[in-house]
Structure formats: C-alpha cells, structure tokens
Amino acid sequence: MKAAFKPGLALLAAAVLSACSLTPTYERPPAPVAPAFPDAAAGSGTPAAERAWADFLADARLRALVEIALQNNRDLRIAVLNVEQTRAQYGVQRADRLPSVGVGVSGSRAPGTTGGIASTYSAGLSVSAFELDLFGRVRSLSEAALARYLASDEGRRSAQMTLIAAVANAELALRADDELLQVTQRTLASREEGLKLTRVRFDAGAAAEPELRNAESLIAAARVSVIALQRQRSQDQNALVLLLGQPLPATLPAAPSLDALGFAELPAGLPSDVLLQRPDVRQAEQTLIAANANIGAARAAFFPRITLTGSAGFASNHLSSLFDNTAWTFAPQLLQPLFDAGRNQSNLEATKAAREIAVAQYEKAIQVAFREVADALAGRATLNDQLVAQQAQAAAETRRLALADLLFKGGAASQLDLLDAERSSLAARQAVVQLQLAKAQNAVLLYRVLGGGAGPATVATAQPK
Numbered sequence: 001m002k003a004a005f006k007p008g009l010a011l012l013a014a015a016v017l018s019a020c021s022l023t024p025t026y027e028r029p030p031a032p033v034a035p036a037f038p039d040a041a042a043g044s045g046t047p048a049a050e051r052a053w054a055d056f057l058a059d060a061r062l063r064a065l066v067e068i069a070l071q072n073n074r075d076l077r078i079a080v081l082n083v084e085q086t087r088a089q090y091g092v093q094r095a096d097r098l099p100s101v102g103v104g105v106s107g108s109r110a111p112g113t114t115g116g117i118a119s120t121y122s123a124g125l126s127v128s129a130f131e132l133d134l135f136g137r138v139r140s141l142s143e144a145a146l147a148r149y150l151a152s153d154e155g156r157r158s159a160q161m162t163l164i165a166a167v168a169n170a171e172l173a174l175r176a177d178d179e180l181l182q183v184t185q186r187t188l189a190s191r192e193e194g195l196k197l198t199r200v201r202f203d204a205g206a207a208a209e210p211e212l213r214n215a216e217s218l219i220a221a222a223r224v225s226v227i228a229l230q231r232q233r234s235q236d237q238n239a240l241v242l243l244l245g246q247p248l249p250a251t252l253p254a255a256p257s258l259d260a261l262g263f264a265e266l267p268a269g270l271p272s273d274v275l276l277q278r279p280d281v282r283q284a285e286q287t288l289i290a291a292n293a294n295i296g297a298a299r300a301a302f303f304p305r306i307t308l309t310g311s312a313g314f315a316s317n318h319l320s321s322l323f324d325n326t327a328w329t330f331a332p333q334l335l336q337p338l339f340d341a342g343r344n345q346s347n348l349e350a351t352k353a354a355r356e357i358a359v360a361q362y363e364k365a366i367q368v369a370f371r372e373v374a375d376a377l378a379g380r381a382t383l384n385d386q387l388v389a390q391q392a393q394a395a396a397e398t399r400r401l402a403l404a405d406l407l408f409k410g411g412a413a414s415q416l417d418l419l420d421a422e423r424s425s426l427a428a429r430q431a432v433v434q435l436q437l438a439k440a441q442n443a444v445l446l447y448r449v450l451g452g453g454a455g456p457a458t459v460a461t462a463q464p465k
Contacts, residue, residue, distance in 0.1 A: 021136030023143065023296025026289055032363050033271050033370040039377040040268035048266045048452030049277040053164050056264055056447050060253040062168055065244065069167045070160070072245030079159040086152040093145035096138050099130035099308075122327065124313010129333075132306040140296030147293060150457075151286035157454040158279035163243065165448040169441050170240040175255050176437040177233035183429045184229055187422065188222040195219055198415070211415055218419065258436035263443035266450055268377055275369045277451035284365040288358040295355060298348040304336040372449040379442035387435040394428035401425040 048056075057063050070076065105123040133139055198215040201207035241247060268274070275281050308331070315327035337344060404421035407413035447453065 020134060021139055021296055022299035023136060023140045023293050026292050028285065029288075029359055029363060031271060031275065031366045031370075033275075033366055035271065037268045037271060037274075037370070037377055038374050039381040045265050045267060047269060047274075047277075048447050048450035049274075049454070051264070051266070051447075051452055053447075053453040056452060057164075057168060058263070059256065059261060061255050062171055064249075064252055065171055065240070066164050066167050068244045068246065068249070069163055073163055073243060074245055076156075076159050076163050079156040083149075083152045083156045086149045090142075090145040090149040094142045096131070097133065097142055099127045102126055102128070120315070122313060122315040123323075124311055124315075124327070126309075126311035126313075128309050129307045130309075132308065134306060135300040135303045137297050137300035137305070140293045140300065144290040144293035144297070147286045147290035151283045151290065153457055154279040154283035154286060157457065158283060160455050161279060161448055161451075161453040164453040165444050167240070167243050168444045170236060170243055171255075172258065172261075172437055172440050172444070173236045174233065174240060175258055176433055177229060177236055178255075179258060179433045179436075180430055181226065181229045181233065183426065183433065184222060184225045187426050188219065188226055190422070191215070191219045191222050194418075214415070214419070258433065258440055261440050263440070263447070266446055266452075268373065268450070271370055271373075274373065274450055275366055278369050278449075279451070279454045281362075281365050281369055284358075284362040288355070288362045291351065291355040291358040294351045295348070298344070298351040301344045301347065302337065304334050307333045307335075309333070369449065373446075376442060376446035376449050379438070380446060383435065383439040383442055387432070387439055390428070390431050390435050394425070394432045397421070397425040397428040 053066065054063055057066065103123075103125055107120065107122075109117055109119045111117060131138055195212075195215045198207055198212050202209065202212045237248070310328065310330040312326075312328040314323050314325060316323075316325050401418075401421040401424075404413055404418045408415065408418040
C-alpha cells in the first residue's frame with residue numbers, strides 16, 4: 001500500500017513546487033494623454049458606463065431597433081462566438097496544469113522465450129507525460145490564454161457598443177432624410193405654382209421667355225434634389241436593415257422629428273477613470289497581459305522540463321487472477337536543453353518584442369479614445385449654439401421669402417429677387433435639419449466614446465498574480 005501512494009506523493013510535491021513563475025510582474029503603462037479632457041465642464045448625472053443604453057435612448061423606436069439588432073446582427077453574433085471559441089481554448093490550456101488520468105485494460109499473448117505462449121493482462125489507472133511545472137511554463141501559458149479570453153470578451157462588448165451607436169445613427173440619418181425630403185418637396189411645389197403664374201404672364205405678354213425658361217430650370221433642379229434625397233434615403237434604410245439583420249418590421253413605433261429628440265446629459269469625468277472603462281482599451285490591456293505572460297513561458301524553456309508517467313492497477317499472467325495482484329509503475333523524465341541553435345533565445349526575444357508591440361498598441365488605444373472623447377465634447381460645446389444661430393437664420397430667410405413673394409406679386413420686385421430669397425430659405429432650412437442630425441448623432445457618439453452601451457463583462461477581469 002505504501003508503494004501505491006508514491007505516485008500521488010510525487011504529484012503533490014509537484015503541485016507545491018509549481019508555485020515558481022518566471023513571468024515579469026505586470027505593471028499598467030501610464031496613460032500618454034492629458035490629465036483632463038478639453039471642453040469637459042458641461043455635463044452632469046450618471047456616467048455613461050453606468051447608464052444602460054435603454055435609459056439613454058429614450059425614444060421608443062430607437063430602443064425597438066436596437067433590441068432587434070442585438071438579437072440578429074451577424075457581426076455581433078460572430079463576436080459572441082469568438083468569445084466562446086477563446087473560452088474553450090482557455091479551458092484546453094488550463095487543463096494542462098492538471099494530470100490527465102485514464103483507465104485502461106490490456107492483454108497480450110506472444111511466444112515465450114522458453115517455448116509455449118506467454119500471456120500478460122493488466123488493468124488500472126494511468127497518468128501519461130504530466131509536466132511538473134517547476135518553473136511556471138504551463139502556468140504562464142494558462143495565464144496568457146486567460147488574458148486572450150478576457151480580451152475576446154472585451155471585443156464582444158466593444159462590438160455591442162459600436163452596434164448600438166451605429167443603429168441609432170442610421171435611424172437618425174433616416175429621419176433627417178425624411179425631413180429634408182419634406183423641405184425640398186415643399187420647395188418643388190412652390191416652384192411649380194410659380195411656374196404656373198409665370199406661364200400665365202408669358203402667355204399674356206407680361207413676361208419674357210428667359211423668365212419662363214428660368215422657372216422651368218428651377219423646377220427641374222428641385223426635382224433632381226428630390227430624386228437624390230430619395231436615393232439617399234433608400235441607401236440609408238438599406239444600411240439600417242443590414243445592421244438589424246432583418247427587414248424593418250411594420251409594427252415599429254412612430255418616429256418623432258429630430259427637433260423633438262432629447263438625450264440625457266453625461267459627465268465627462270477624468271481620463272484616468274473614463275478611458276479604462278472602454279472595452280477597446282481594456283481589450284488592448286488584456287492583449288498586453290497575454291504578451292507579458294508569454295515571456296514567462298519563453299524564459300521557462302531554458303530550464304529543465306520534468307514529466308511524469310505512471311500507472312497503478314492490477315497485472316497477472318492469467319486473466320482469471322487479474323485482480324489478485326497489484327502493480328504500479330513510475331517513470332519520471334528530465335530533459336535539460338543543451339544545444340538548440342539559439343531557438344529558445346530567439347523565442348524569448350520574440351516574446352519581448354511582442355510585449356513592446358502590445359504596449360504601443362495599448363498606448364495608441366488610450367490616445368485614440370482620448371481624441372474621440374475630446375471631439376465629442378467639442379461637438380457638445382458648440383453644436384447647440386450653432387443650431388440656435390442657424391434656426392435664427394432660417395426664420396429670417398423664411399420671412400424674407402414671404403416679403404419677396406408679396407413684392408413680386410405687387411410688381412415691386414423682380415423674379416430674380418424672389419428666386420434668390422427662395423434659394424437662401426431652402427439652404428437655411430436644410431442646414432437646420434443637418435445640424436439637428438449632427439447634434440443628435442454627437443450625443444450618441446459621446447455616449448459611446450465614454451463607454452456607454454458596452455454591457456457587463458462575461459467574467460471578472462482579475463489580473464494574474
């Protein structure tokens with residue numbers, strides 16, 4: 001019985017010794033950005049990373065579209081499946097830290113050395129080529145696999161965050177198309193009425209032919225704009241359908257105008273807090289942690305590798321008495337690298353270079369995130385004032401057009417004056433719609449770049465010790 005415990009004692013000792021690790025201590029690189037965001041004074045309330053997307057998107061139609069996209073979008077589905085694949089790969093790598101135990105039954109009959117037939121039968125448990133992780137090679141590989149799993153989950157969260165913003169922006173663009181179409185179609189109707197009046201005046205000899213042809217040209221130009229906007233709307237709707245992963249349902253809630261939309265105010269916070277909540281930054285950091293762990297595995301390759309093969313069970317020369325005799329084997333093997341033509345050293349240098357690349361990628365992710373937040377804050381600080389000014393201009397141009405129409409009908413103004421006022425009024429009203437779209441999309445952008453809409457992580461992102 002004492003002999004039967006020897007393999008188990010050896011495995012226990014291996015588990016105690018496997019605490020050694022050659023992986024460098026991980027230290028998060030300092031963020032290479034300013035300590036505060038520009039234009040960050042405005043905004044209060046719940047931070048974006050803590051505000052659910054359904055609370056931020058107060059519009060019922062937007063919420064319904066996002067729900068459909070989260071269920072059917074193929075890019076998000078691929079991201080989720082990538083997480084599952086990486087999780088399984090981590091499970092495979094983690095299994096190497098424990099011995100694989102199998103059960104087997106075997107029998108053989110062969111001519112004996114002294115004549116006759118020699119029979120051998122065995123049954124029992126066996127452990128094959130289990131590596132004693134004395135220098136942390138297997139543990140480092142397991143930690144790298146865990147970090148890759150966490151990075152894939154952050155990638156899934158980033159894909160979800162991007163999808164929510166993309167669906168909202170596509171729907172907002174579609175509403176802007178509808179409003180621009182309405183504005184242009186009203187202008188077209190107005191020009192058609194003007195053409196009728198000009199034709200009557202031409203037939204009566206009160207208008208010259210150039211005036212008539214100019215009115216016809218303006219109608220054609222308005223029709224061109226309407227057709228172009230219809231094409232743009234169809235393309236924007238196609239983009240939304242692709243994001244949804246299915247055709248637009250007929251039962252969607254009605255879409256309010258852009259002017260009626262409102263979004264919650266979001267605090268900017270400090271870069272040191274905000275940027276580390278973004279999934280893309282966290283993904284870059286997990287990739288860096290994986291590269292750091294690979295260095296430990298490369299360092300451990302310089303040291304001896306000890307593997308154990310053993311079995312415990314029963315053996316006999318006669319099948320009828322197989323379970324009468326116990327038997328065990330214990331075969332450790334030690335392999336110390338002596339000459340590998342520089343393979344291990346080159347592999348170590350490659351892992352160190354990979355870590356430096358991961359550091360640069362992490363720092364770049366921080367800088368890109370900082371720039372995106374700064375741009376969105378700049379938009380929030382200026383777009384509202386610009387929209388107010390543009391609305392004032394549109395109101396003035398609308399009044400100017402009404403006055404020009406009265407003067408033209410009274411014979412106190414030329415048709416050129418009327419057409420100039422009409423063009424200016426149309427351009428001003430179109431600019432109002434475009435700025436309303438820009439303001440709404442900037443609010444969605446700010447929510448995304450501040451870490452909103454990512455959803456919870458699949459697992460806790462604990463750092464390897």
